[in-house]
Amino acid sequence: MSDEKRNRQFSGRRRNGDAFPGIRRLVRWSVLGGPITLANDQSQTASITLNDTTVVGKVRVKFTIEGVSYESEAIVKACNCTCKPVTTGETFGPLTVQFSDTPDSTTPDGEGYCSYTVAQAQLTLKMENPVENKEAAVQQVKVFYRKHCKTGEFKDVTLTWTGDQPLGSIKFIDASMKEFSLSVSTDGKLSGSVTLTATLNQDKDLTGKNLMILKQGVNGDFKFNFSGGAGFGGSFNFLGVKDINIHIVKTGTVIAKFENGALDAGGTLTGTFTAVGGASYTSNAFKVTMGDLSLGLELSMAGGFKVLNGSGSVTISEMKGVKGTAKLSLAFNQGNCNATLAIAGTSITAFTMTLTDLTLSVNFNSDFDMIEFDGSLKAHHTKFDAAIAVSEFNVKNGSLTKFSASGKVKYSKFTFELISATYAPVELTISAKVELNVTATVKLQVDQFKIAEDGTITIGGIAGVLTKPVVVSFSATFETNRFKGTFTGDFAKIGLSGAVDVGAEETFNFGYLTITAQVNVPLGQSGLKLTQIGGQIGFNYQLPSTPTQGKYLIGLTIGVADVANLCEVSGTVIVALGNSTVTLSLKGNIDVLKNNTFFNGQVTVNYQIPANTIDGSVSTTAKIPGSGYILTTNNVSVGFNIGGGVWSASGSNMGGSMFNGVVTFSEGNVSLNGSLSSPTAISGTLGGKASATLSETINESMAGNTFSGTLAINMNSTISASINASGISGSFGVYVTGSGTLTFDTWIWSSTITVSGWSNAQVSVSGNSASMSGTMTINLPFSIPFWGSQVSAGLSVSI
Secondary structure, rough: OOOEEEEEEOOOOHHHHHHOOOEEEEEEEEEEOOOOOEEEOOOOOEEEEEEEOOOOEEEEEEEOOOEEEEEEEEEEEEOOOOOOOOEEEEEOOEEEEEHHHHHEEEEOOOOOEEEEEEEEEEEEEEEOOOOOOOEEEEEEEEEEEEOOOOOOEEEEEEEEEEEEEEEEEEOEEEEEEEEEEEEEEEOOOOOEEEEEEOOOOOEEEOOOOOEEEOOOEEHHHHHHHHEEEOEEEEEEOOOOOOOEEEEEEEEEEEEEEEEEOOOOOEEEEEEEEOOOOOOOOEEEEEEEEEEEEEEEEEEEEEOOOEEEEEEEEEEEEEEEEEEEEEEEEEEEEEEEEEEEEEEOOEEEEEOOOEEEEEEEEEEEEEOOOOOEEEOOOOEEEEOOOOOOEEEEEEEEOOOOEEEEEEEEEOOEEEEEEEEEEEEEOEHHHHEEEEEEOOEEEEEEEEEEEEEEOOOOOEEEEEEEEEEEOOOOEEEEEEEEOEEEEEEEEEEEEHHHHHHHHEEEEOEEEEEEEEEOOOOEOOOOOOEEEEEEEEEEEEEEEEEEOOEEEEEEEEEEEEEEEEEEOOOOOEEEEEEEEEOEEEEEEEEEEEEEOOOOOEEEEEEEEEEEOOOOEEEEEEEOOOOOOOOOOOOEEEEEEEEEEEOOEEEEEEEEEEEEEEEEOEEEEEEEEEEEEEEEEOOOEEEEEEEEEEEEEEEEEEEEEEEEEEEEEEEOOOEEEEEEEEEOEEEOEEEEEEEEEEEEEEEEEEEOOEEEEEEEEEEEEEEEOOOOOOEEEEEEEEEEEEEEOOOEEEEEEEEEOOO
């Protein structure tokens, strides 16, 4: 048969294979289908032409013999071949199929295709998709396909399978393959679907924190649909996966649930957690009890597990050092948890003190972990008249760690200043002072001020060192409304002892001290001695030991004598009694030093205990030396101090004159000091400004050329000089300027000119005389032969 149009001859045949000669018969040929042309269609032998050799046609012949009709049909085709046996397997598009037995086959159909049926085949099936790729080796697959007997082309390829084949996990569920029905097109493209069954036989942790638990029991059938491409690509349809239950679990307790959810086709579930009301768990030693909760969730096969926005509340309790419950409001946003302390529903105490004005930050995270409270608040004890401020309050790991408090409260008729508090389980130790008020406020340090966990307040007493009016060590115990005890002292070799009784009534404070001391005690190297001291002091107090408002006791004796005849102080002793100080003052006349007076005048003198010093100030005219030749000041205020074996005096803003009035002194300062063991040996410094107008005669010559004349010298300089008992010794530098007229005489010519000059000079002092010397630079108005534009001349002036 050629590739052109083909002719096929069909002949009518006698029944039983014999012809019917001599019998009248009628033949009719007709086309049943296909591109066929008939010729001689009423003859026994027709000419049949197949116009398209790539397809098949169908014809019918009808015989009528002696009125009896017979029909027959036939296929007209261009191919004439046989079906080849297949033994090992076939490849259909992306599928490679292995046959376990020889497929059943048929003879070629009119198109030249052989049909094959395989009852036992095996293949590797892949499912490639964005969620998770899976692969399975499948056996006992049923295969049907048609294969062209000449070209080998496939068509009508179908593969079916039914069974139970585990696939392992697909994200958070397990799956097994239940059945599939696949087809492969002639061009090798795979289509069809796989039916899978979802299972979960044990709980699954969704976050890796044992917090969000997907419960076992997930089930349902879902599909994988191939996309009809040349590979294994496709997508899951998860519709049908149901019975999804997710629990929030803390320390083995279910605190919230989402129940009976199902995936949509895309593999996503959204829902809301609700609290298991009253469920409690322990977190970092805190007891956390669930209140309400409405927290969104999303479970996605593609995106995983997410906690969405929501809100809720919990209560925190069973804290060490803190009693009661704190209610937290929870706000979840984009996976984070912001916890705030709720005012309503929060009632906590510490040391039985009610905690109010809570300004606390709360660290409660999205994993439902309670971390800490931190911030500030106020605390009110039932036995305090006011709340105290707690600047640092911290509860961490279920225990109070910080309780830094301060404030001013009244307790047991006393006013206490609470300075700082230190917490150590299970007690609060407070650094405190107690106030005792007379004409001012006295604050005494309190020892062992403590508040126990049950609120009990204990106070040990007052102890320590008082510095006013004297330095003493004291110790007194607390007795309901008073401190009673004793004190001792040893200052400047003076031994003291006595009793103390201080306390508070409803409207006033009281105090009483008795003092006994040694007598006739030298006060170091001060040149003084203490002849007697002692007595008693009481305020709001009546002997023998009764607190009485408005009653004051003063019994004081003191005597101070001069043992070195260096400083003479005479006057009246004044005792000024305040609530925290005792000032002993003497007002009168003073001479310093008594045998070589540098200054004298009206004086105010203070006697300092226990330093054993005399200090004060005097309005005086100072003269150095006693004659005043070196320096005589105007009336100034000079401060002095005598004690510790030395004396000193100093003054500032002084004015006056120097060197018998030749030099004017201003803005001056003087500082003197000496040893009490050598009363006439003094040292010190003098500073200020000195100014004077002097005259100097100039005579200079060079190679028979001369300069002569008189200059007015102006001194205006800051000076700094040393002082001894005789006055100023040595020298100090000054800056001077000068101006005047000079006559010059040279070999060439002579003239009188006006000049100016300057010098860094030295003033030398010896006894009652002083002189100024140096070299003066004289500036000439023009250059003069032999001299140039400057002349250096010696300067020597008696002051």
